[in-house]
Amino acid sequence: MAEVTVVFADLTGSTGVFESLGNAKATQAITRLTQWIGKVCEAYRGHVVKYLGDGVLVVFPDNTDAVDAVIELQRVHRDRIRNWPEQLKMKLQLGVARGEIVEQDGDCFGDAVNLASRLSDLSGPDQILATENAIKQLPSDTLVRSRNLGAMEIRGRVESCMVHRIEWQSEVASESFTVPASLPVAPAKPGSPAAAIELSWLDINTAFVSNELPIFLGRDHDAEFVVQDPRVSRRHARIEWRAGKFYLEDVSSYGTWVRFSDSAAVVALRRQECVLLLEGEIALGAPFEDFTVPTVSFKFADGKVHLKEK
Secondary structure, three states: OOEEEEEEEEEEOHHHHHHHHOHHHHHHHHHHHHHHHHHHHHHOOOEEEEEEOOEEEEEEOOHHHHHHHHHHHHHHHHHHHOOOOHHHOOEEEEEEEEEEOEEEOOEEEOHHHHHHHHHHHHEOOOEEEEEHHHHHOOOOOOOOEEEEEEEEOOOOOOOOEEEEEEEOOOOOOHHHOOOOOOOOOOOOOOOOOOEEEEEEEOOEEEEEEHHHOOEEEEOOOOOOEEOOOOOOOOOOEEEEEEOOEEEEEEOOOOOEEEEEOOOOOEEEEOOOEEEEOOOEEEEEOOOOOOOOOOEEEEEEEEOOOOOEOO
């Protein structure tokens, strides 16, 4: 079987559009957008496998065509909706995976299909997540920039997957990225101080050493890091130390959003996890666009500093 690159494109915010426009007009608007997504992909020699409500599944024989297509989709769509009313804006989130697939009865199956779908779910609005295989097969002289987000646990897979975020915004300084970027968090050497993660929210500052993990962030007074806000679940998110890295897992009702200090791009988590690579912020229960959302800052230190102020 020949390898292909699978792209899963999904529109966010469709629920609000149905509330604003009603079923008939919202369905028309979403259909026009998904049909446009399909046409752009076909212009880059992709084959639309199927339309899934507010999503589109596409396969590309050529990996570079696929990456060029998803970047074009984000750039054009961002400009298209720039002046739309906020309640009508539907943003794109995209997953890209390279691998072998099986085609049957007009559909396609395989690990790459599952990965593309999961990465689309993991990505936030305006974001493109791709597997390492898709990034590595880009030409050596490519102008595509990406950030290595590290290994992520993908629901339904035994092995973790190395995930990259494609940085498609032309206004972001190119020196901020490498292809691929190296991971800043390395496993501790024997005899070295234990790693620690420091969390801050309002006047609460707490540091947890790696050997004290896992810990929970949540509204419950039994959580190790308490955030009192009605949007925060009793046990909202879990931080654990695994294979020399800190992992954040969303276990909430309404979701968790993460952004790192080196980029404005956001990782949206819904019962999923990501590795915490650089210092940054965690939004609990609502995206960062809501300026009232409880936002927990995090940074890393060695185990010599250990504060517990509640």
